[in-house]
Amino acid sequence: MEEDDLPRPGAPLDxxxxxxxxxxxxxxxEARxxxxxxxxxxxxxxxxGARDFKSNADALFSKS
Known part of the structure; x- marks a missing residue:
């Protein structure tokens, strides 16, 4: 895991x-x-969903 992949200090995930x-x-x-x-x-x-959106946007704008 790279440094940029870690949550921001104080963030809930941290x-x-x-x-x-x-x-x-x-x-x-077990509950956790x-x-x-x-x-x-x-x-x-x-x-x-984000990847699909990006892929669709890339496809739309690359048709030029």
Whole structure:
């Protein structure tokens, strides 16, 4: 992972990745994984949409 790929300091993701997991119970860890998996799915869907939009825009403007 490159430096530019890391979240901005103080950003919510920065807080999540630095959280101490040792204090969480099995149930809390399972819940955390479920929430993060849903967020990954949501983010991948948004990424796919952004890529499609960019591809369509590139195709539109390259027809000149």
């Amino acid at each position: 807080i999540v990745i630095k959280e101490d997991l040792d204090r969480l119970s099995v149930h809390e860890l 994984v479920a929430v993060l998996e849903r967020e990954i799915s949501r983010t991948k869907a948004r990424l796919a």
